[in-house]
Amino acid sequence: MAVHTLYRLLSKEFFTDIFTSENLTGLRTGLKLQDFDFLFFTIDYEPNYLEALKIITKIGVEPLSSKRARPILIAGGAAVSSNPFPLLPFFDLLCIGEAEVIIPEIVENFDNFDLGAFKEKTWAIMENKKEGERVYLSNLNLSESFSAFYSPDSTFKMNLVELSRSCPSKCRFCLLSYNHLPPRWLPVQKYKEMIEQFPENSDIGLVGGSVLDHPQIREIINISQKFKIINPSSIKIDIKIIDVLEHLKKKGLNSITIAPETGSERLRKRINKKITNGEIIEFVKAIEALKFKNLKMYFMIGLPFETEEDIKETNSLIEQIRQHFTGKIELTFSIFVPKPHTPFQYEPFIEKEELNKRLRLLKIPEGVKAHIGSYKGALIQTIFSRGGEELGFAMLESLLKGKDILKIFDYKNLLFDEQTVKSLPFNRINSGVNPNFFLRELEKAQKGIITPYCNPEICRACGVCEDLQNFRSSKKVE
Secondary structure, X not given: OOOEEEEEEEOOEEEEEEEEOOEOEOOOOOOEHHHOOEEEEEOOOOOHHHHHHHHHHHOOOOOOHHHOOOOEEEEEOHHHHHOOHHHOOOOOEEEOEOHHHHHHHHHOOOOOOOHHHHOOOOOEEEOOEOOEEOEOOOOHHHOOOEOOOOOOOOOOOOEEEEOEEOOOOOOOOOHHHHOOOOOEEOOHHHHHHHHOOOOOOOEEEEEOOOHHHOOOHHHHHXXXXXXXXXXXXXXXXXXXXXXXXXXXXXXXXXEEEEEEEOOOHHHHHHOOOOOOHHHHHHHHHHHHHOOOOEEEEEEEEOOOOOOHHHHHHHHHHHHHHHHHOOOEEEEEEEEOOOOOOOOOOOOOOOOHHHHHHHHOOOOOOOOOEEEEOOHXXXXXXXXXXXXXXXXXXXXXXXXXXXXXXXXXXXXHHHOOOHHHHHOOHHHHEEOOOOHHHHHHHHXXXXXXXXXXXXXXXXXXXXXXXXXHOOOOXXXXXX
């Protein structure tokens, strides 16, 4: 689970600390969570709604906000910004958008904390305010998104810097891209300031949706020479960045991770993935020539418009890659989850029988390791992406009675009924993207038409960048 920040208010003096799901006391003070007046949760992954509720009940805090005075529970993060409503019975304040804009407005009200003060905040979701608009930091020069503390519970054992937000590719299934628009890049000077705190000969991870698309990525690599390994979180399949990968290889990077999503060029156009199989093979040949040892690839099963022929073409692509790459190859097949606030938001979730039929068509070459995503895990993601307050109460019942959430909550209408999905609570959240843009993108997907890369300097097609001049939140950070 993600790291969370919490605050304690004592005689108008603020004590801050950090906790994780593995360590339910403050890492700095050693205080118990229930001793703090404010608990802040960052939830980036829908199944962690249940994990957050487990923490609340485990420390003995009354879970229902209607019956609780203290502590005040506040949550944000990518999942909350997408669909906060399953958490509404438990959290006093749910935040839609990016913390740099929202946290200062919360802190302003700490002295005489009154939830009523947030009724006028467009980003706020509360029991008596169930509509909201996403806010975002337009200038990443004001970001402080880097490793500021270290914990043995950390997933990544390296220094991290967020280099970008969103992704210009706008794949039609991708929540990370759409719910963080517009694409933004960390200024090089700000990056220099951030990495000054990190020790020499340590490892650094460059975090973002498409970090090697950064306009100054070569300069960033050049000023990162004090690090032992420079590890980007995502790599676009593009032969034009091979020189960058060569530098990263010299700095100790041995593994490349790419996401073809499918071996079918027809299906790739429908999901707005602008790459051909020929370009993928050329890219693989190039990383083979650079002597990378490991190649990890992400594919998806159950995408809209997918056919049996598409899966056979995926088999063919994997076989060709095996012929051109002599190192270790590892594949992950994720099950498509229709995410809110994307062009595929109302698409049905694949039924298990149909999924198994498609999985039986997969042919994995000898010596290639493959992981198949959990159907139950994808099912829970879909339910939590689409559910409302009734799902929240079912979560609490499942915890208190020790029962599987899927056995006590009637979820079938959330999966396949398009009309039901269009009326679900997540539609009350305005991500900034014009709903007509989603409809146009779905029509283009049906026809296999590609949408060009997002360019905020010249494009106003989706509607998000109109807010750069006329931002609808109560307070914009410039």
